[in-house]
Structures are given as C-alpha cells and as structure tokens.
Amino acid sequence: MALKKVKGNFERMFDKNLSDLVRGIRNNKDNEAKYIAQCMEEIKVELRQDNIAVKANAVAKLTYLQMLGYDISWSIFNIIEVMSSNKFTYKRIGYLAASQSFHADSELLMLTTNMIRKDLNAQNQYEAGLALSGLSCFISHDLARDLANDIMTLMSSTKPYLRMKAVLMMYKVFLRYPEALRPAFPKLKEKLEDPDPGVQSAAVNVVCELARKNPKNYLSLAPVFFKLMTTSTNNWMLIKIIKLFGALTPLEPRLGKKLIEPLTNLIHSTSAMSLLYECINTVIAVLISISSGMPGHAASVQLCVQKLRILIEDSDQNLKYLGLLAMSRILKSHPKSVQAHKDLVLACLDDKDESIRLRALGLLYGMVSKKNLMEIVKKLMLHMERAEGTLYRDELLSRMVEICAQNNYQHVSDFEWYVTVLAELTEMETSAKHGSLIASQLLEVGARVSGVRLFAARECASIVRAAATGAPGPATREVLYAAAYVLSEYTT
Template structure:
C-alpha cells in the first residue's frame, strides 16, 4: 500500500508540468488532445482521499478554467478543498471557487456554515481569505446569512481584516440591500478609524453607494468634511470630492462650506487628476453661479494647463470641463479659443469630437465662416488614408447645422452662403442616409422663414430634385426639396425639366413619403408652367401642354393602386383632376391663332394652393388651444353597436328587445318589493337585496356578451387594412390620469426600521473657511471696446406662430430661446439612434437605487407637524402639573407614629352630581394628572377602592388611622 502511494505521488503532474506540456505541443490539435487527457487525469485525482492530490488537481483545473474549459463538474470537490484545515490547500479551493462558481451553482448552499466557521477563525489570514471568496461568489442567500458575521468583522483587531470587511459589504448590499440599514452605524464609525486604509475603503464604499441614492448619505457630510480638510491622500480626496459633487445639488448649504477648501486644493495641488475632480465638483455640483466670475476665471485658467501636456487623456478631460463651464461663462472659455481650435485638428478622434461639441457655443457672426470652412475641409477626403469614420462625419455635419441655426440663425449674416453650404453638405455626405434628412429639414426651414432668399432656396432645391446622383446616393433630402419646389413654384425659372424629373422618379430609389410629396407638388408646379401668361397659348402650346398632361395622368395611374395609403390617396385625387384638364385642353382649337389658356389651368388649380401663405407654427401651439366648454373627449358620440357574423339584423333586434324586457321586469320586481316593505320591513330588505343581486347578475351576463361580441368584431376587422384598430397610442389623457391616480392610490407606504431615524443633518457644524482666491488670471472685462465694423444687412426671419400672447418656447441653460426646428431635428436624431445595451462590466445596483434610508421626519412638512405636536403635548403637561399642584394643596397628609410614614387619603363624601362633574374630565388630562401625581406611596386597598378624581371645595373630615379603618371594616 505504501509503495502504491509513493508511486502515485511520484508520477502525478504538477501545475508546472501541465504548463510545460501545453507549451511543448506543436499545433492546436495536439494542445486540445493534451488538455483533454489532463482533464481526465484530474477527474481521477479529485476522487483521491489524499488532500494534497485533490488540491493539486483543483489547482490545475483552475488554470484550465482560465483557458476556457469547464470545471463545474468538480464543484463539490472544490468545496472539499475549501474546507481543508491547511491554509495552502484552503487558498487553492477559494481560488477555484472564485473562478468557477456562479449564481446557479448548486453547492453554494453547502458553503454557508463553512464560511461562518472561517470568519470566526482565530487566524486572521483565514478570515481575510473567506472575505475575499465571499466577494466573488456571494448570492442573495449567502448575503442574507453572512451579513451579521461580516458586520462583526468590521470591528476586527487587525486593520487588514477590517479593510476587507468594509469593502465586501458593497457586494453584500448589491445582493441584499436591507443589510445597509443594519450596517450603516458601523459603516459610519469606520470613517473615524485610526487606520488610514480602513478609512479609505469606507470612503470608497460610501462613494459607490452615493451614486445610486445620494440623499441617504447627507448626515455623513461633517465627518467627510473633516477628512477633506485633514487628509493628504490624493486618492481619498478624489473619492470624497466626487461624493460631495453628488451631495451638493441636494443640500445647497454645502456650497458655502465646500468652496474654500476645494479652492485651496485647486491653488496648491500639483496632481492634475485631483485638480480636474475639484473643478468638476464645482461645476457639476452647482456651485458655479453665473455671477461667480472670479471662481470661473480661476477654473478656466487652471484647465489651460491640461492642453500644454503631451498626454492625450488630459486634453480630453480638459475639453469635458470646458463643455460644462461654457454653459454659464462662455466669454471666459472663448478666451482659450486658440487651444480649442487646435484640438479640432488633433489626430485623436475623441478629442476632435469634444472640441467640435465645444466650438458650437463659441462661434459668433465673425468666426462662423472660418469655423464652418475648417469643419467642411475635414469632410472632404484628400486621399484614401485620410477618410474619417462615418460616425465622426455625421457628428461634424450636425454641429455645423447646430451652430448655424442656433438661436434662430443669430450668427448667420449671409443666407445665400448658408444655402450653398447645405447644398455642398448634400454632395459631401453622399451615402450617409442618417444625416440627409436633417440637411433637407434645414433647407426647408430656411425657405419658409427667410423670405429674402426664398428664390435662391427654391432654385437650389430644384437642382437637387433634378440631380440623378442625389437620388442614387442621398435620397433622404429629396422629400424636403420636393416640398420646397412645390410650395414656392412661383420662384421657379425653368419648370419643364423639373416636371419631367418628378414624373420620371423611380419608385425603388425613393421612399413612399418622398413619392407622396412629389405627387402633391406636381399640380403646383404644373399650374405655374401651364398657366404662365408670358407664353402665348397657340396650337403648338396646346399640343405641348396636352402631351405633358397625358404623361402626368400616366404617372398618376401607375401609383393609384399603390400599397401606401398616402401615395394612393393623393394619386387618385389628382388623377381625376388632370383627366378633367385633358378634356378642357382638347376643346381648344389647334390652329395657330392666339387664344387664352383654359380657366381650369390659369385660375382654378392655382387658387387651390396659393390662397394662403404658409408660416412656421410653434410645436407647442396646439397645446395652448383651449378645449371648448361642455366637450368631453372621453365620451362616446354614439352608443356602440355589437354584432357577430352568426347573427343577422333581425336576431340583433330581437336580442335587444329581450334585454329591454328583462330590465323592465327587474324594475317591476324592485317596485313590488318596495310596496311590501311597508307591511314587513325585514322581508322588504331581503327582497330588495335579491332583486339587486339578480340585476347585477344580469348586468354581468350582458357585459360578458358584449365582450364576446367585441372580440369577434376585432378578430373580423383585424385583417381589414381600411380599419384602424384601437391602440394605446390613442388613449386620452384623462384616462391615463385616472389610471395613474388609481395606481398611485394602491401603493402603500411601509415604515421600516431606519438606522438614520435619530440622525440629524448638521450641516452648520461644518466650519466656513475664509476664501482667498489668488490672482491666477487677469480679470475679464466683458465690456471691452471693440473695433467698429460695418454692420451686416438686416435679414428678416419669420417667427413661429403660436396661440396666445406668451411664447412657450423651450429655453437653453443660458436663457436663450431654442428654435422648434432644432428640437425637431434633435427628435429625429433620437428616433434614428440605435439603442445600446448595458456594458459587460456594468453592475446591477437597482436595489440600492430603490432603497431609501430617509424618514418622513426629514421633510419640512413632517418637521413642522412634529414640532406642533410637541408643543401641544408640552402645553397639556403644564396644565396637568398645575392641576396636580392644586390637588396636593387640597389634600391632608398625616404621618404615623411608627418608623415608616404612610399617607392616608381622605374619605371624600360628595353628592352624585359632583361625582358626575368629576367624571367629565377629559381622558388626556386625567391621564396626564395620573402620570404627574405626587410620588407618595399608598396602600393597595385604597388604590383599588378610590378613583383618582379632582378635589372638591368642601369641609375636610378629620383623618383616620389604620386602627380606626380596621374597626370600621
């Protein structure tokens, strides 16, 4: 037997042998065969009773797990190695468990007692090893069972264990959020731990928790502030500053406390990471107001250091900070426009994108042309190697549109230049369908708003419609260009090629929406061309117009049977109109005499489209239209009629008559029961209840019948393309409000044990430090005199029409109005954007987001109510004490001759009337009097016989002793 053990030990492979064997294999097939043989050997070794052999096999399997091989079949053997008393073997077991165990591992329930035993071990290394294992294999069940043990470990004598216990609590909170309530006091104590590493771990956990629900951790502001002002650990300071950045928006009083120490750090620190976090805390925490020019100037000047470094990451975070500061202080950021413009040509695309986002807020009428030129040069590929990614090109085009259309074209002084830019963007962005609609929308917006350049916009749109390359490579812009040429066809110069382009459109290249717009624009352009008074109407003109009209009819006939509803409807309507036009043209003579054009062409058709001029309408104008009085949008206009395929009209009428007769019979039965109620009241109640029950049962049957018919009707109409089925999109607002109100009423508030119910938010205890900002930057004078330049020509831009006097437009953070077209373009971007799923390493902390440690007493209304209640109790107590003092003064106390004094209460003799008056005392006052009565002892018999009543003003009889009382008994 001993020889067999020695042989097994001698020839078994160690982890080193396994790795050498894998590296010695020549090809992947040999590696796969070798590893499979090694796994089969491990299967035999884990069954060995020798723990050394078993732990060696588990260690090899753990290594193979990192190569992608499964070892879930050895989960029970891993637990066996974890339970080994030797630390070296136990460490191998925990390592294998960390790599192979998951939430669905069956043997996790077997590890609970073993983990409890390791946590209670006298060896701190075993405790630390168990904590590390729990952090990787914790499940909701393990978190619930081990939370109390881990809370105890937070007070361990070894700082190494305390640090690990604090860190593992975050994993416990993710799986079992309720553990946060019981462990919060202990977690707060660790902020004052003498060991710096424990404090750092605690700050890290609290910072991660505050990302989900920062309001819970406002009471920790004073100890965190002490750490902020006393610690020199940059890593810990970064975490605390991030935490205060999330707490400052919730508690405005923190601004006055935090600005001095954070400003001191900004002026003294040399760590750029800490400098950025301080500036980000001031900006993101809402501490930088519009009037804080000195603080903003200091932040902007410090951020310039980031662009002088060679590290690209520093440039990126510097641009991020500038993007936040520019919303409140654009003038200060504009002073660093040189470094921002340099970043627009940086080889790193992420830096380019941030610079392009920032330059939108810095452009003005003087710099707009240069910035747009530099951005458009980036879109033009000089060579195959210089082609930028499509996503970046889309971003650049969108920023060009944003900076030009910002604040209703406040920066554009030459709209002919802007229209030329839009046309160039259409050609540059060929193949980028995502951005073509936004360019077309902007061209349409300029044509509608700016009347001075409407003719130039119409000619540009006509060139786009007649360009076949645009239809092939960028067809999304044609929908808006077709609308422009149709709506403003009076500005067209050469109309016949445009009509030929409209009727020769290939259906496979354009969308149905574009085709519907083309059909709508066709009669408008036709009326302008055929009814032109400058061209004499001769026989040749008659034949020319007749041929063109017949071609239009052929085009419309082809689309009159389209599957798209909009295309089919418009084609059918205008087809009938053009057929009438053909008959009117045929009636005209074909000789060379000059005649007038048919009135249908010259007057009737133009009057259909040119009677009113279209103006831009605000997106929120419809919401301001008041609903007429007496109009209920939820009320049905007609009673619904229900029928099924199996019933004809006669059966439906017969069924309705039967239902009416049943209603009349039920009403008669109720009246009969009411007559009988005058004779026997009890019988009438029973009969009425039966009648109501029968009517309710009939109503239920009728409802079921209606639902059945409704389902049959929906099933029958489901395949009908001309019937719009009812959906949630058309649910009225009032119904949504009712359903929301009922759902809110069903929710019940739960009063759980709150570890912070006795905590008070003592922000005032934080001292206010004196703020002295060094003159790191020269003061900025925004009112400097500028060189006088010739003012550009004034261009009138049409404003949006809305209902009422007030303009309810959306506003930006800087107070400037945002055009509804910009909002529409952003909505279009959001609709076309692809939804991204969660990242691989994203932690699911939804339980912590819903966990609220705050109590109702924290609200201002709750505080006022509690204070009022306390005042009422205090006033009632004072009245009770006063009444008790009067009662003591009215009583007679005698002392016995023995050693112990006893109080003998007087025997009161009063009338029944006075007893009734004494009993009219309110329960609250009697209770308070009883609680505040003198503390003299009394006998049990006297306390049982005599109730506590107020004294009455009458002669007091002489007191009696105990002997006299016994005689009387």
C-alpha cells in the same frame, strides 16, 4: 501499514503537478482536447484518494483548466474538502478554486457555512482574510444572512488587515442581504475615521458605492467627508469623496457653497490630473446647483476653464477628451468664459482622434456669436477640404449648417454670405443626404429673407450652369431641385 503509506507516497511522486499540466498542454497544441481529456480522467482518480495533498494538487489543476474554459462544476464537493484543510497552503488552493467556479446559486454552498465561519474566526489573520476574499466571489443570500454578524465582528478586529477586508466584504453582504445595512451602518460610519488609512479608504469606497444608488441616505455623513476632504492626502480617496459630494450637492444647496473654497484650493494645489478633473467636474455641478450664487463665483469659473485648457493641451488623448467634455458643461452656464478659448477648440479639429474632433465640433456650436460666426465657418470649411473620410466630412457639413441656422439664424448678420457658403458646400464631395440639407437651407433662406432672394437666384444659376457642364455629384443632384425652384420664383 507504514510500508503501504510509503508505497503510496512513492506512486504519488509521478502525478502531474500544475507545471506539468501547463507544459503538457503547450507540447500538445495539435492534440490539446484529447490531452486535456486524459488529464481530466487522471484528476478524477486523484480526487478519489484519501491524501489531501493529492486532492489539493488535483484541484489546482482543475482551477487552471477552468480558466481555459472547461467546466469543473462537478468537482464542487472536492473543492470544499480542500477548502476545509487545516493546512493553509491547501486551504488557499481550495478558496481560489471556489472563487473562480462557485456561484451564488450553487446548491452545495450551504455545506460551507460553518467551515467559512470557522475560518473567519481563525487566530491566523491570513486564514480569515482568505475566507473573506473567497467569500466575496460567491456569497449568496443565505451565506450573507448567516455570516453577516461574523463579518461585522471583524470590522472591529485589532488587525487593520482584517478590518479593511471586512469593511469591503460588507458591501457584498449588503448587495445580497440588504437587511444587514441598518445594524452595520454605525460601525461603517466609525471606520470612516479609522486610524489606519487602508481601513479608512475601504470605508469611503463602500459608502460611495452605496450612495450611487441613493445619495439622500448618506447626506448625514457630509461633515465626516468634508473633514476627510480637507485633511486627506490620498488622491484616490479624495476622488471618491469629491464624486460623492457631486451627488449630494443637488440635495443640499448650502453644502455646495461650503465646498467651493476647498475644491478651489485643491484645483490650485494638485498635480494629479485625475483629481484635478474630478474637482473641476464637481465645481461645475456645484455652481449649477447654486445658480443664484453664480455671479459671485466668476473667479472659480475662470480657474476651471484655465485648468481645463491644460488638460486639452495635454498629449494624453483621454485627458484631452475629458477636458473638452467638462468645457462643454461650463459652456451651458458660462458661454463667454469658454468662447475666449475658441482657437484651442478649433485646433482640436486637427487631432488624429475622431472622437476628439467630434467633441470639439459639439463645443463650437455653443461658442458661436455674431462676431465670430464667419471666422469659425471659414475654418470649418478649410478643415472640410482636407478632411479624410466621408463620415467625418458629412459631420462637418451638418455642424456648419446647425451652427448657422441655430435659433432662427440669430448669429447670421449677412445672408448673402450664408448663401455663398451653401453654394460652396454644394461643390464639395458629400453624400446625397447632405445635399438635401443644403437644398432645404436654400429654400428656407429664400422664403425668410426677401432681401437675399435675387442674390440667391444668381448663385443658384451658377450651380445649374456648373452641373450642366459636368457630371454633378450626389449632393449637387439634390440641390438642383431647390436651385430650379429659387430661379423660377425669385428671378426678375
């Protein structure tokens, strides 16, 4: 018997391990499918062996092949066998394979309930942690229901490692089995004040994710989160908490007024750009929700705008975009605070990133006044002359017309100037669609403003003469119809 065992072990020495499989695939690039098919047959033979080490080796190779896109659903029973091994090294291989290949609707998952429960209650914390990590990837409704109490018990473990994993795992349980949330809520709330920062962060993460669906249910936790916000130095956790407060503030206006001071302190003190952005975002949301108290918070608005300027001036394109995005939110409620920074926004029109240029264009629409309209349009026209790409040029033209025509031309004090702008735009290279836009503006201005009609007729005559001496572009051809109408109606 011993001789037979030795012989079996000797034969197993020549089995391919995972490194051999990877090396073989690399060496058979021209014949990869055939080589892998051969390996699959060898693996199936290995899985029929009684030796758990051989099975674990086979499952490790299957896991790699699954990552390459091969179906290994046929081996679910063999994977469960390896998962149930008493040896941690093999158990880990089994759970890894299960986390990648098992699905919540796998029929054989019911076979794992007692095995996973045993692992969750293991003396070795790493075995329990392994079970929690694997289970999070394939938990089903039935597993969540049957194992909820075991996971909940681990939330009170003496080991922070297990408490943290159990808290995070409960979120997956709630998704599959919502009935577990009510009995687990007191413990979850308790973990928000856990002495271990990792457990505390995990609890904050779970509550914040839950609150995204229904913030109202977590309004009672505001005092706990307020305490965490004013005492924690963990930037990641602060970002989560501040986002949560942004969702809670519309539900409780009194909360918003209390948040202004600590958020302002964080804006002053933090050097982390991600945290700074979230603080500014939440301050804006708070000020919008407590609109009646806005006049008393002018200093907070100015601080946010000044800090956003730092983001927009940063070389990081993502920060620049986020800064412009937040600035547009402030613009809606405090236009004067933002208008003072129009030069910065205009400078963004030279950015190499088109999304930043378009975001800056959107901001300019709300920054226009009677005093600065001509200046802004002049700079936009200069940008249009040197802009590359028809799409961006067309966008510039559309924005210029929108800026001038907004609210029935409330910012246009000189309509002769505006007609001149329309005539100049006609000469620029744009599409026929925007030729129609210019034409409609010429007709509308002529119909609305009697004092500009004669001047408009002279400008239209120039457009017609220019078209007669050369081949008109797509935009000019569209404008010619409007120019002819203006000439016929308003020439004396």
